[in-house]
Amino acid sequence: xxxxxxxxxxxxxxxxxxxxxxxxxxxxxxxxxxxxxxxxxxxxxxxxxxxxxxxxxxxxxxxxxxxxxxxxxxxxxxxxxxxxxxxxxxxxxxxxxxxxxxxxxxxxxxxxxxxxxxxxxxxxxxxxxxxxxxxxxxxxxxxxxxxxxxxxxxxxxxxxxxxxxxxxxxxxxxxxxxxxxxxxxxxxxxxxxxxxxxxxxxxxxxxxxxxxxxxxxxxxxxxxxxxxxxxxxxxxxxxxxxxxxxxxxxxxxxxxxxxx
Amino acid sequence: xxxxxxxxxxxxxxxxxxxxxxxxxxxxxxxxxxxxxxxxxxxxxxxxxxxxxxxxxxxxxxxxxxxxxxxxxxxxxxxxxxxxxxxxxxxxxxxxxxxxxxxxxxxxxxxxxxxxxxxxxxxxxxxxxxxxxxxxxxxxxxxxxxxxxxxxxxxxxxxxxxxxxxxxxxxxxxxxxxxxxxxxxxxxxxxxxxxxxxxxxxxxxxxxxxxxxxxx
Ligand SMILES: Nc1ncnc2c1ncn2[C@@H]1O[C@H](COP(=O)(O)OP(=O)(O)O)[C@@H](O)[C@H]1O
Ligand SMILES: [Mg+2]
Numbered sequence: 001x002x003x004x005x006x007x008x009x010x011x012x013x014x015x016x017x018x019x020x021x022x023x024x025x026x027x028x029x030x031x032x033x034x035x036x037x038x039x040x041x042x043x044x045x046x047x048x049x050x051x052x053x054x055x056x057x058x059x060x061x062x063x064x065x066x067x068x069x070x071x072x073x074x075x076x077x078x079x080x081x082x083x084x085x086x087x088x089x090x091x092x093x094x095x096x097x098x099x100x101x102x103x104x105x106x107x108x109x110x111x112x113x114x115x116x117x118x119x120x121x122x123x124x125x126x127x128x129x130x131x132x133x134x135x136x137x138x139x140x141x142x143x144x145x146x147x148x149x150x151x152x153x154x155x156x157x158x159x160x161x162x163x164x165x166x167x168x169x170x171x172x173x174x175x176x177x178x179x180x181x182x183x184x185x186x187x188x189x190x191x192x193x194x195x196x197x198x199x200x201x202x203x204x205x206x207x208x209x210x211x212x213x214x215x216x217x218x219x220x221x222x223x224x225x226x227x228x229x230x231x232x233x234x235x236x237x238x239x240x241x242x243x244x245x246x247x248x249x250x251x252x253x254x255x256x257x258x259x260x
Numbered sequence: 261x262x263x264x265x266x267x268x269x270x271x272x273x274x275x276x277x278x279x280x281x282x283x284x285x286x287x288x289x290x291x292x293x294x295x296x297x298x299x300x301x302x303x304x305x306x307x308x309x310x311x312x313x314x315x316x317x318x319x320x321x322x323x324x325x326x327x328x329x330x331x332x333x334x335x336x337x338x339x340x341x342x343x344x345x346x347x348x349x350x351x352x353x354x355x356x357x358x359x360x361x362x363x364x365x366x367x368x369x370x371x372x373x374x375x376x377x378x379x380x381x382x383x384x385x386x387x388x389x390x391x392x393x394x395x396x397x398x399x400x401x402x403x404x405x406x407x408x409x410x411x412x413x414x415x416x417x418x419x420x421x422x423x424x425x426x427x428x429x430x431x432x433x434x435x436x437x438x439x440x441x442x443x444x445x446x447x448x449x450x451x452x453x454x455x456x457x458x459x460x461x462x463x464x465x466x467x468x469x470x471x472x473x474x475x476x
Contacts, residue, residue, distance in 0.1 A: 069381060071377070071380075071381070094383045094385070095383075097380070097381055097382065097383035098383045101381070102381045104374070104378075106374060108374045108375065108377065108378035109378075110375065110378070110393055110397075111397065112396045112397055112400070121382070121384075121392060121393075122379075122382035122383060122384055125384060125388050125392065126382065126383045126384060126388075170382070171381075171382075174382060174383065
C-alpha cells in the first residue's frame with residue numbers, strides 16, 4: 001500500500017439536503033449475455049463528493065464505472081448522471097462525455113501525438129478552441145499534473161506515471177464536472193503510484209466530484225467521502241472510510257484482512 | 261552485347277517503362293477503390309460490410325489473367341473499343357483494390373480498440389476519431405505491407421501479356437521471336453524486373469524494422 005502525503009487535506013462533503021446527486025444508481029442491473037454482472041446497484045454520489053469503489057477482481061467495479069459514462073448500457077433500473085437519465089429517449093451520449101472524464105489503467109494516450117496534442121485534440125475538435133486558446137489550456141492542465149516541461153514529448157518518451165498524469169490532464173482539458181478513475185495506478189511500478197495519487201488527491205481537494213476504482217486502501221480511506229465495497233455484483237457495504245476499520249460483513253473483513 | 265544489340269536492349273527498356281506505367285495506374289486505381297473497400301469492410305453497416313466482403317472474395321477468387329480477358333473482351337462486346345492499356349489498368353485496379361482493401365482493413369483493425377474508446381470518452385465523433393486517432397496510426401502500420409504489395413503489382417502486370425499489352429514481358433517475347441536468344445533476353449528482362457522490385461522490398465523491410473524497434 002502506498003502512503004502518500006498531501007499538502008492539502010480533503011474535507012469530506014456531506015450530502016446536502018435538496019442537492020441533486022451527480023451520479024445516481026437505482027436498482028441497476030447489467031448483464032453480459034447470460035452473465036449478470038451488476039445485480040441491483042444503488043448508489044448516490046453528490047456534487048463534490050469522492051466515492052471509492054473497492055472489492056475483489058470480478059466484482060463488477062469497472063462495469064459499474066463504465067456504465068456511468070455510457071460505455072456499457074444498463075439492462076434494468078435507473079441511472080442518472082449529471083442530471084441526465086441514461087435511458088431517456090432523447091439521451092445524447094456525446095453530451096454526457098463532454099461532462100464526464102474517465103481515466104483507465106492503461107492510459108490509452110494517442111502515441112502519434114505529442115503530449116500537448118493529446119491534451120488539446122478534443123478541446124479543439126469538440127469545443128472548437130483555436131490554437132492560442134488550446135495552447136493556454138494545455139499549459140494550464142499540464143501544470144495541474146506537474147508536467148509543464150513535457151508538452152512537446154511523445155508518450156513513449158515518458159514514464160508510466162507521467163503518461164498516466166497526461167491522461168488525467170487530457171480529461172481535465174474538457175473541463176469535466178465528474179471524473180472517473182479505473183485502477184489508474186495498477187499498471188504502475190510502486191514508486192510511480194505516489195505521483196499519480198497526489199494529482200488525484202489534489203483534484204479531490206479542489207472539489208472535483210469523482211468515482212474511483214482503487215486497490216489503494218490507504219488512499220481510499222484518506223480521500224474518499226464514500227467507500228463502497230462491491231461483492232458479486234452488489235454494493236455489499238458502503239460508508240465513510242472508517243468503515244474499513246470496523247467491517248460489518250464477513251466478506252469485507254476478509255477483504256480488508258487480505259491486504260487487497 | 262552477348263549477341264543482342266544495344267537498340268534491342270533499348271526495346272526492353274521501353275517495355276519496362278510501360279510496366280512501370282501500368283503498375284502505377286494499378287496502384288493509384290487500387291488505392292482509390294481499395295480505401296473505400298477497407299472502410300466498408302470495417303463498417304458496422306450490414307450491407308456495406310457484406311457487399312465489400314463479397315467484392316473482395318469474388319476478385320480474389322479469379323486469376324488475374326482471366327480478369328484481364330474479361331475486361332478486355334467483355335468491354336469490347338458492348339461496343340467500346342478499349343485499348344490494351346485501359347483494359348489492363350482496369351484489371352489491375354480491380355485486382356489490387358481487393359488485396360489493398362483487405363491489407364488496409366487489417367491495418368485499421370491493428371490499432372488497439374482502446375484507442376477508439378479513448379476518443380469516444382473525449383466526446384469525439386466517429387469520423388473525428390477515425391481521422392485524427394486511428395488513420396494516422398493505421399497508415400504507419402500500413403507502409404510495409406503496402407510497399408510489399410507494390411512488388412506483387414509490378415510482377416503481376418506481366419499477365420497483361422495475355423491481352424497483348426506492350427510491357428516488359430511482351431517486349432521480351434517479341435525480341436525473342438526476332439533474335440532466338442531466349443536465355444539472354446529473358447534473363448535481361450528478369451534483371452530489369454528485379455531492379456524495379458528490389459528497392460521496394462528493401463524499403464519495406466527497413467521500414468518494418470524501424471517500426472519494430474520503435475515498438476520494442
Ligand atoms: N465486455 C464484457 N463481456 C463479457 N463479460 C465481461 C465484460 N466486461 C466484464 N465482464 C465480466 O464481468 C465481471 C465483472 O467484471 P469487472 O466489472 O471488470 O470487475 P472488476 O472491475 O471488479 O474486476 C467479470 O466476471 C468479467 O469477466
Ligand atoms: Mg476492473
